[in-house]
Amino acid sequence: MPIYEQVYKSRQGMTAATVPAWWIIGRTGIRLSWKKSMVLLLLVSSIPLLFRAVQVYMATKLDVAVDLTGEAGAPLIDAGYFLGFIGGQMFLLIMAMILAGAGLVVNDRKFKALPLYFSKPLDFRDYVSGKFMVIYFYGSLLTLIPSMLLFLIMVLTSRDLAFLKSCYWVPFALIIFTSVILVTMGAVILAVSSAARGARSASIFFFVAMTIPDLFRRVIPGVPGIGLFSITADLQQVGAFVFKRELPFEFPAYWSAGVLAAVIIISYVVIRKRVKPEEVVT
Amino acid sequence: MIRIDNLSKWYGQVIGVNDLTFETEPGVTGFLGPNGAGKTTLLRLLTGQLRPSKGSILIDGQPVWNNHAILRKVGYCPELDVFWNYLTGRKFVTGFMRIHGFDSEESQGRAAKAISLMGMEKHQDKKIGSYSRGMRQRIKLAQAIAHDPDVLLLDEPLNGMDPIGRHQTMQLIRRLGEEGKTVIVSSHVLHEIEEMTDTILLINHGSLLAEGNIYEIRRLIDSHPLQVSIMCDNVNILTAKLLEYDDVKSVQFDRQSSRLTAETVSPDEFHMRLPAIALDNGIRIHSLWSPDENLEAVFDYLVR
Amino acid sequence: MSVVLKDFTVKYGEVTAVDHLDVTFQPGSTGLLGANGAGKSSLIKGLLGLVPLAGGTATLFGMDICAENKEIRKSIGYMPEDDCLIPGLSGIGMVQYAGELSGMTGGDAMQRGHEMLFLVGLGEARYRKVETYSRGMKQRVKLAQAIVHDPRLLFLDEPTSGMDPGGRLDMLDLIQHISLSEKMSVVLATHILADVERICKNVVIIHGGRLATQGGMDELKGGYTDAFKVRVEGDGEAFREWLKARGCLVESDGRSHFDVTLPAAATSDLLLEASRSTGVQLRKMIPSIQTLEDVFVKTIEKDKDADI
Numbered sequence: 001m002p003i004y005e006q007v008y009k010s011r012q013g014m015t016a017a018t019v020p021a022w023w024i025i026g027r028t029g030i031r032l033s034w035k036k037s038m039v040l041l042l043l044v045s046s047i048p049l050l051f052r053a054v055q056v057y058m059a060t061k062l063d064v065a066v067d068l069t070g071e072a073g074a075p076l077i078d079a080g081y082f083l084g085f086i087g088g089q090m091f092l093l094i095m096a097m098i099l100a101g102a103g104l105v106v107n108d109r110k111f112k113a114l115p116l117y118f119s120k121p122l123d124f125r126d127y128v129s130g131k132f133m134v135i136y137f138y139g140s141l142l143t144l145i146p147s148m149l150l151f152l153i154m155v156l157t158s159r160d161l162a163f164l165k166s167c168y169w170v171p172f173a174l175i176i177f178t179s180v181i182l183v184t185m186g187a188v189i190l191a192v193s194s195a196a197r198g199a200r201s202a203s204i205f206f207f208v209a210m211t212i213p214d215l216f217r218r219v220i221p222g223v224p225g226i227g228l229f230s231i232t233a234d235l236q237q238v239g240a241f242v243f244k245r246e247l248p249f250e251f252p253a254y255w256s257a258g259v260l261a262a263v264i265i266i267s268y269v270v271i272r273k274r275v276k277p278e279e280v281v282t
Numbered sequence: 283m284i285r286i287d288n289l290s291k292w293y294g295q296v297i298g299v300n301d302l303t304f305e306t307e308p309g310v311t312g313f314l315g316p317n318g319a320g321k322t323t324l325l326r327l328l329t330g331q332l333r334p335s336k337g338s339i340l341i342d343g344q345p346v347w348n349n350h351a352i353l354r355k356v357g358y359c360p361e362l363d364v365f366w367n368y369l370t371g372r373k374f375v376t377g378f379m380r381i382h383g384f385d386s387e388e389s390q391g392r393a394a395k396a397i398s399l400m401g402m403e404k405h406q407d408k409k410i411g412s413y414s415r416g417m418r419q420r421i422k423l424a425q426a427i428a429h430d431p432d433v434l435l436l437d438e439p440l441n442g443m444d445p446i447g448r449h450q451t452m453q454l455i456r457r458l459g460e461e462g463k464t465v466i467v468s469s470h471v472l473h474e475i476e477e478m479t480d481t482i483l484l485i486n487h488g489s490l491l492a493e494g495n496i497y498e499i500r501r502l503i504d505s506h507p508l509q510v511s512i513m514c515d516n517v518n519i520l521t522a523k524l525l526e527y528d529d530v531k532s533v534q535f536d537r538q539s540s541r542l543t544a545e546t547v548s549p550d551e552f553h554m555r556l557p558a559i560a561l562d563n564g565i566r567i568h569s570l571w572s573p574d575e576n577l578e579a580v581f582d583y584l585v586r
Numbered sequence: 587m588s589v590v591l592k593d594f595t596v597k598y599g600e601v602t603a604v605d606h607l608d609v610t611f612q613p614g615s616t617g618l619l620g621a622n623g624a625g626k627s628s629l630i631k632g633l634l635g636l637v638p639l640a641g642g643t644a645t646l647f648g649m650d651i652c653a654e655n656k657e658i659r660k661s662i663g664y665m666p667e668d669d670c671l672i673p674g675l676s677g678i679g680m681v682q683y684a685g686e687l688s689g690m691t692g693g694d695a696m697q698r699g700h701e702m703l704f705l706v707g708l709g710e711a712r713y714r715k716v717e718t719y720s721r722g723m724k725q726r727v728k729l730a731q732a733i734v735h736d737p738r739l740l741f742l743d744e745p746t747s748g749m750d751p752g753g754r755l756d757m758l759d760l761i762q763h764i765s766l767s768e769k770m771s772v773v774l775a776t777h778i779l780a781d782v783e784r785i786c787k788n789v790v791i792i793h794g795g796r797l798a799t800q801g802g803m804d805e806l807k808g809g810y811t812d813a814f815k816v817r818v819e820g821d822g823e824a825f826r827e828w829l830k831a832r833g834c835l836v837e838s839d840g841r842s843h844f845d846v847t848l849p850a851a852a853t854s855d856l857l858l859e860a861s862r863s864t865g866v867q868l869r870k871m872i873p874s875i876q877t878l879e880d881v882f883v884k885t886i887e888k889d890k891d892a893d894i
Contacts, residue, residue: 317721
């Protein structure tokens with residue numbers, strides 16, 4: 001009958017984990033961002049979703065009615081409907097980005113957690129991917145997942161295959177478009193969060209960057225090309241292109257794509273510069 | 283030099299220091315206490331930054347609160363690392379001398395002297411913002427000693443210094459004490475205090491726990507008989523001889539390392555008697571010390 | 587042979603922090619000493635890959651630190667100097683997280699996390715948020731997160747800075763306890779020589795980014811001399827005069843402490859004789875051994891341009 005001492009014991013009989021580091025960082029980040037305010041936001045965002053769900057359901061019924069009269073009008077629900085849904089989520093999405101992302105890097109910097117991270121077997125890519133996973137998770141909850149749900153409801157409640165035939169590509173378009181949105185916004189919020197001094201200033205900065213140029217665009221509409229400077233406008237332009245709709249702005253879509261790419265690259269440079277294990281003091 | 287009577291300071295319901303009464307003599311006094319014991323509060327009271335809630339502090343017979351004249355006689359090195367980063371070290375010290383009321387020339391002379399005393403000539407024209415932690419400590423100390431005060435209050439002055447810096451600074455502090463200044467120096471590293479002085483001031487929970495010479499304080503701790511360790515030839519013989527006396531409560535000995543540790547309730551008698559016993563019995567003593575007669579043990583016995 | 591550095595160089599811009607250093611850290615506990623800016627932290631950070639190497643190589647357990655960086659870090663623990671925390675997590679959350687990031691499964695990391703928190707004395711506080719910890723508790727949780735994955739090599743950067751005497755002793759005991767586990771080597775970088783003296787078997791002193799000296803603690807400190815450190819109680823002056831009259835060299839520091847150098851052929855009996863004859867109590871009598879501080883000061887002062 002042995003006596004076990006309370007001493008430092010070497011680790012025995014433990015298995016090596018197979019989960020990559022970015023997954024662990026992302027998972028923990030998601031758990032930490034699951035706050036009251038975030039839950040509230042998700043609840044609020046479910047109201048338009050419910051409304052749309054009812055709308056979609058009604059439309060399929062209406063579809064039947066249209067068929068009965070023998071008039072082949074334009075279907076109420078088409079690809080543009082989903083583009084519109086995502087466009088409508090934009091404001092809530094910005095708020096979610098702030099709630100989930102503003103503190104992601106800045107708090108690690110404030111509490112000097114970066115040396116702790118980078119003394120573990122992981123690198124810059126793992127860290128940033130993990131943080132991005134947090135943003136992608138909450139972002140998807142507001143865009144990709146509800147829009148896919150709507151699409152599914154539409155397909156399941158339709159009587160015929162006309163909708164599926166004309167809109168089979170919409171899920172792919174949704175994936176591409178939401179990815180563009182989330183990568184852009186994620187890059188910006190992470191960059192802002194790594195450059196700011198606190199989560200609060202990061203939030204304000206992100207909010208201003210997302211809304212003010214768009215406000216200018218709306219207030220002074222005459223200036224050609226002013227929409228290029230608004231990230232949200234550029235996203236709309238790219239969205240319209242992906243969903244094969246009429247472009248809302250006069251400039252070509254690839255200009256907008258170029259602007260977004262530039263934004264992402266600049267953000268990456270900022271993050272790269274600020275997320276370092278060691279502040280170099282000279 | 284410093285006389286404190288029934289001094290208390292509270293902030294609302296939080297008590298910082300509680301009914302302290304003591305007097306310090308010229309020389310170095312080590313100021314000890316666990317974190318949150320009230321050390322910084324007491325130092326702030328001593329430098330007139332805080333007003334006592336009760337009781338009085340006299341430096342050189344004069345109250346400290348609201349008395350700028352007396353502060354000329356006090357040098358203070360705060361623990362805080364907040365600085366005028368855009369100033370050079372020289373301007374920082376000179377500026378303080380101007381505040382103390384010296385004219386421009388005198389200020390520069392004093393600053394130069396203090397800076398060279400702290401070994402900072404090489405760096406005096408660099409901005410403080412570029413200093414390392416040890417250099418900041420040195421420039422703070424230079425500022426504290428430059429106006430040649432009679433009373434020096436040093437809060438963790440050795441913190442962040444490297445061994446060379448510590449060594450030099452401890453020598454300086456000892457010298458200041460020998461010159462007749464009243465130096466109160468706090469540190470968490472008990473070896474450092476021991477190196478500088480035998481006189482301590484120990485507070486905990488805002489109250490005074492002990493004050494004076496550590497060996498005398500150790501003597502007053504009756505609950506722990508003094509341990510004396512001896513390395514010698516013929517351990518067993520010496521053990522037997524020591525046990526003949528009543529004040530020796532126990533002796534532990536280890537033949538292999540030829541070492542014994544005795545516990546005595548009467549250290550004076552024990553030490554008076556020991557040389558005779560050893561010499562008369564031809565026992566060669568190689569070394570002799572009291573493992574619990576040091577600051578660490580005293581701190582341990584009193585604080586825990 | 588646990589850590590071998592060859593021509594190891596770390597630069598920050600123009601400033602060279604570690605300068606073509608060749609040194610080998612033996613297994614067991616090693617104290618890494620040096621003045622401010624000597625390059626202690628840079629050395630550790632370079633080995634961990636936190637700062638890029640400007641030149642040279644290093645191997646840990648035979649693995650190259652650049653080529654097998656991630657693999658190596660699985661077997662390294664690092665306790666940084668600053669108050670580093672992962673915000674938002676509880677004590678156990680942070681230690682578990684650190685374990686998982688080091689390649690443990692969630693369950694293993696949690697189990698061992700609890701063990702480690704009890705070991706460092708945070709058992710009661712392990713469900714509290716780390717931001718609410720006191721300074722001493724932050725140090726402890728930093729240690730726990732550094733050892734949760736049972737590293738083969740543990741780097742400690744100023745582990746006792748800012749702790750009060752009680753906390754310092756606890757921390758040192760803890761480090762000593764861990765370093766006694768056969769599997770783990772410990773490198774302790776600090777300014778406080780007494781800490782190194784207490785727990786380290788080997789010492790590496792660097793200065794200006796270069797190796798100043800290295801060796802075993804006992805070997806560096808050297809042997810006994812014919813000098814004694816003495817403390818008396820009673821009439822110290824009489825004691826001193828008595829010894830001086832018999833050819834001893836006596837230095838006093840103004841207190842009751844003396845450094846006595848005996849004349850040739852005399853033994854410690856002379857000191858006992860002095861005590862008996864003068865009626866002055868001999869309270870302490872230990873042979874002067876070089877302390878680590880002596881070694882350090884001598885080593886560094888050889889270099890006259892010693893920077894602060």
